[in-house]
Every structure is written in structure tokens, then in C-alpha cells.
Amino acid sequence: MLASSRRRPRLAVGCALAAIAAILASPVWAEPAPTYAALLSQLGQTPASLEADARVDAAEGRVRQARVRPNPVASLEAENAFGGQPFGGYANAETSLAVSQNLELWGRRRARVAVATAEAKTSVVERDLAVIDTAGRLALIYAEAEAAERRASLASEALTLAVADARAALALVEEGREPVLRGIQAESEASSARATLDEAVAERDAAFARLTAVALLPAPVTTIADSLLDQAPASIITATDRVPTVRVAEAGLAAAERRIDVERINARPDVTASIGLRRFEAEDATALTFGVSLPLPLFDRNRGNIDAARAEYRAADARLAQARQDARADRAAANARLGASTSRVSAADAGVMAAEEAYRLSRIGFDAGRISQLELRTSRAALINARNAAVDARLARVRAEIDLARLEGRAPFEGHL
Structure with missing residues (x-):
């Protein structure tokens, strides 16, 4: 009866080993994603950039038309x-x-051209903001794909550790040094690790699909060769008036002021x-x-239109004031997030090193029979959590860099546009 009970966990762990071997031996695509810098150089071909360019061309066409008598x-x-x-x-x-x-007396044509020119300048600034936002979205999706790939790799390593620990536990069960319950628990842990790996692989494939779609790549992404998570972010923030949202609000205010002149002349x-x-x-x-x-x-x-133009000017002025306030608040928050994310990465890396050493010592103690399987399981879980926390910390640092880049009017991890 005891021998039969002992064979069950052994067979279960054998199935787990076969499962992990099947996963690790599955076809590996050899088509890595282009580097982030290469994708950034093709940013002008994205739909958002093309739409923004078209809006600028339309505004420039209206300027040319406004000059015509x-x-x-x-x-x-x-x-x-x-x-x-x-x-x-x-x-x-x-x-x-x-x-x-x-x-066209009273400066009608001149005022008409001034409005069209101001609106064209607004379109240019909005295009710059759209390109920056697109670059930030690309950086985030690229980093999320890399993080998902790392999590899948960590899940595979966790499954390997769980299976190895289960085999060690079964050996102790066979020797009579551990009860059969420990083998059943090891089987459960291996099954849980297998399910976690399946979920991580699914998340990785979904992240690769999103990156393929956003970057308009002709072939599906299968791996990330150039790391973005390990790149150090910038730490310089320029003056508030360079924030793209403030520049957009300033251009909108200038255009609103020109419209007042037009409506006055139309009277x-x-x-x-x-x-x-x-x-x-x-x-x-x-x-x-x-x-x-x-x-x-x-x-x-034309008093109604004049009053409406003045009201729109007051609204634009309020938007500018709000944009400046938000820029100041965002600058303080971005500085705080950058410092926190940098400290978090350092702490996470130190935590991984400590967890790896703790697990190594726990495994030695477990093999020698000095510590229990529960302690080994706890140290293994701490190691897995520490490694995932390191990935999360780097992803948070990428998000902080994206926020900084938007405030500085540049693409993340690149110079000013």
C-alpha cells in the first residue's frame, strides 16, 4: 500500500518533467524584434504620426488659401x-x-491670414505632441513585451526549481525520511508552477502580438534581443514652458486672440x-x-460672434493656466517617480541576490535533512517573488522615463525631437 502511494507522486512529477520538457522543446521562433531605436526611427510611418502630418498639411493649405484674394x-x-x-x-x-x-478693407485679408497661420502653428505643436505620445506608447509596449518575456522565462525557471525540489522530496519519501504527504505537496506545487508558466507564456505571446501591431512589423515578434528594461533613464527636466501640453495651450490662446480680431473686422x-x-x-x-x-x-x-470669440479666448487662457499648473505638478511627480523607481530597481536587485543565496542554502540544508520542505518551499517562493519584483521595478522605471520624456518634449530614451 505504501509502495503504491509512493509511486503516485513519482509518476506525477514525471509528468511534470515531461510537460516542462515539451514546453522548453517547443518550436522557438528565430525572428527577434527590431531594436527600440530602429522602431523609433520609423515612428513617422505609424497611423498616429501620419494623421498628425495630414492635419499639418491641411492647416498649411488653409494658410495658402487665406492669402488668396x-x-x-x-x-x-x-x-x-x-x-x-x-x-x-x-x-x-x-x-x-x-x-x-x-x-477687403479694414485688414480683412491680413486678419484672415493671421488666424490661419496661428491655427497652423497649433497643428505643428499638436503633431509634435502626437509623435511624443506615440513614442511613449511604443516604448511602453516594447518594455511590456520584454517584461512578459522575462516573466515567462522566470516561470520556466520556477517550474524547473519546483520539479527539482519535488524530485528531492520524493527521494526522501522513498528513503522513509519524509511522509508520503510531502510527495503529494510537491506534485501540487509542480502543477501550480506549470499553470503559472502556461499563463506567463500566453501573456508573453499577447504582448508580442501587441508590439507587432503597434510597430507595424511585417513578421510577428518572437523575442526581444535589445533590452529596454535595463537602460538607464534620463534625469534632466527642462523648463515648464517646453512641456508640449503647455505649448499646445499657448498656440491655442494665440489663435483665439486672432479670431477676436477677425470678428471685430467682420463687424x-x-x-x-x-x-x-x-x-x-x-x-x-x-x-x-x-x-x-x-x-x-x-x-x-456681429456682436454675437465677437462675444463668442472673446469667450473662447477666456477658455483658451484658462486651459493655458491649467496646463502650466499641471506641468508643474507633473514635473514634481516625475522627479519623485524617477527617484523612487531607481531606488526600487536597486533594492529589487539586492533582494534577488539575497533570495538566490537563501534558496541555495535552503536547498543544501534540505538535501542534508536539516530543514523541512516547508522552509524550502518558502525560500523558493521568496526567490520567485524577488525575481518578478525586479522585472516590475524595471518596468516602473520605464514608465517614469516615459513621463519624463513627455515633459521634456522628446521620445523616451532618446534625445530631443
């Missing part, structure tokens, strides 16, 4: 023709041919001048005609 209007008019006597037929008709031109009469020729058929004579037309501002003085 309105087209003249040609008119042909005939009077006193084909009516009753003495205006039967066309013998006594008067024919007028005139050309009229909007004079003034829009003058149109005309000149032409009139043909008198009865007298067989031709005369010059000229004139000026303008609306009378009796009812509409």
Missing part, C-alpha cells in the same frame, strides 16, 4: 428689351457689362467696388458705369 465677379445685364412699345425687340435695349471686386462694412460699360442701342452709344456697394450695419453688427 476673392475672385472678381463679372455680370451681364440687359434692360428695356423684348417688351411693349417702344421697347419691342432689342432696338432700344440697354446692355451693361460690369466687373465687381471685394476690396465693419464689406465694401465691393464695380466698374463696367453700358451699351445704349437706340443712341448707338456706350458709357462707363462704376459704383460701390456695402451693407448698412443697422441690424447685424
Whole structure:
């Protein structure tokens, strides 16, 4: 009965060994992801960057259009023709041919161009912000894929350790130095480690798929060759007015101010001048005609649009104030996160070294029969947690660098754009 009970955990651990061998012997794709620097150099081909470039081109087109003068209007008019006597037929008709031109007085065209130019500058700043955000998203997804790969590797190592510990426990069971319960517990731990590895592999594949999609790669990513988690982040933050969000708000305020000028000018009469020729058929004579037309501002003085433009200016001014306040707060938070993440990485690395030594000593003690399986299990769990904590600490440091880069108006881990 005892021999039968002992064989069960041995067979279970054998299955676990076969499982890990199957996982580790599964086909390994040999197509590593391009380096982060290489992906960053192709950032202009991403949909977000292309959309931002298109918006800039559209704004520049509106600037060119704003500089164009309105087209003249040609008119042909005939009077006193084909009516009753003495205006039967066309013998006594008067024919007028005139050309009229909007004079765009009061600086209408200049104000229109100023608004379009300000909006184009806003589009340029928004494009820069979009590129920075896209670079930050790329860096985060790249780092998350690398972290998922490391977690899968750590899960594989954890399964190897669990199986090795289970085999050692079974040897003690066979020698009668440990009860059969210890073998069953070892089997359970190996099964749990196997499930953790399956989950980690699934997360890794999902992270690789996200990186493949975001980076627009032609082939699926299968491994990360160039580490981003181990790169040291920058530690310099420029003045607050260089923060892209503040620059966007400043450009929006300038454009809102220009719109007020446009609406004020639109309240003034829009003058149109005309000149032409009139043909008198009865007298067989031709005369010059000229004139000026303008609306009378009796009812509409554009006050509603002026008030609306002023309100939009106040809103833009409030957005700028909020952006500056947020930039100051974000700068303080980014500095704090950078310091904390750097300290966390150092502490995590020290924790891994301590956990590795503790597990090594625990394993020696367990093999010698000086410590229990529970103590060995505890030290192994501490080692696994310490290694995963080191990965999490590096991922947090990448996030801190992304925040810093956004405040500085640059791509993460790269110089200023």
C-alpha cells in the first residue's frame, strides 16, 4: 500500500518533467524584434504620426488659401428689351457689362491670414505632441513585451526549481525520511508552477502580438534581443514652458486672440467696388458705369460672434493656466517617480541576490535533512517573488522615463525631437 502511494507522486512529477520538457522543446521562433531605436526611427510611418502630418498639411493649405484674394465677379445685364412699345425687340435695349471686386478693407485679408497661420502653428505643436505620445506608447509596449518575456522565462525557471525540489522530496519519501504527504505537496506545487508558466507564456505571446501591431512589423515578434528594461533613464527636466501640453495651450490662446480680431473686422462694412460699360442701342452709344456697394450695419453688427470669440479666448487662457499648473505638478511627480523607481530597481536587485543565496542554502540544508520542505518551499517562493519584483521595478522605471520624456518634449530614451 505504501509502495503504491509512493509511486503516485513519482509518476506525477514525471509528468511534470515531461510537460516542462515539451514546453522548453517547443518550436522557438528565430525572428527577434527590431531594436527600440530602429522602431523609433520609423515612428513617422505609424497611423498616429501620419494623421498628425495630414492635419499639418491641411492647416498649411488653409494658410495658402487665406492669402488668396476673392475672385472678381463679372455680370451681364440687359434692360428695356423684348417688351411693349417702344421697347419691342432689342432696338432700344440697354446692355451693361460690369466687373465687381471685394476690396477687403479694414485688414480683412491680413486678419484672415493671421488666424490661419496661428491655427497652423497649433497643428505643428499638436503633431509634435502626437509623435511624443506615440513614442511613449511604443516604448511602453516594447518594455511590456520584454517584461512578459522575462516573466515567462522566470516561470520556466520556477517550474524547473519546483520539479527539482519535488524530485528531492520524493527521494526522501522513498528513503522513509519524509511522509508520503510531502510527495503529494510537491506534485501540487509542480502543477501550480506549470499553470503559472502556461499563463506567463500566453501573456508573453499577447504582448508580442501587441508590439507587432503597434510597430507595424511585417513578421510577428518572437523575442526581444535589445533590452529596454535595463537602460538607464534620463534625469534632466527642462523648463515648464517646453512641456508640449503647455505649448499646445499657448498656440491655442494665440489663435483665439486672432479670431477676436477677425470678428471685430467682420463687424465693419464689406465694401465691393464695380466698374463696367453700358451699351445704349437706340443712341448707338456706350458709357462707363462704376459704383460701390456695402451693407448698412443697422441690424447685424456681429456682436454675437465677437462675444463668442472673446469667450473662447477666456477658455483658451484658462486651459493655458491649467496646463502650466499641471506641468508643474507633473514635473514634481516625475522627479519623485524617477527617484523612487531607481531606488526600487536597486533594492529589487539586492533582494534577488539575497533570495538566490537563501534558496541555495535552503536547498543544501534540505538535501542534508536539516530543514523541512516547508522552509524550502518558502525560500523558493521568496526567490520567485524577488525575481518578478525586479522585472516590475524595471518596468516602473520605464514608465517614469516615459513621463519624463513627455515633459521634456522628446521620445523616451532618446534625445530631443
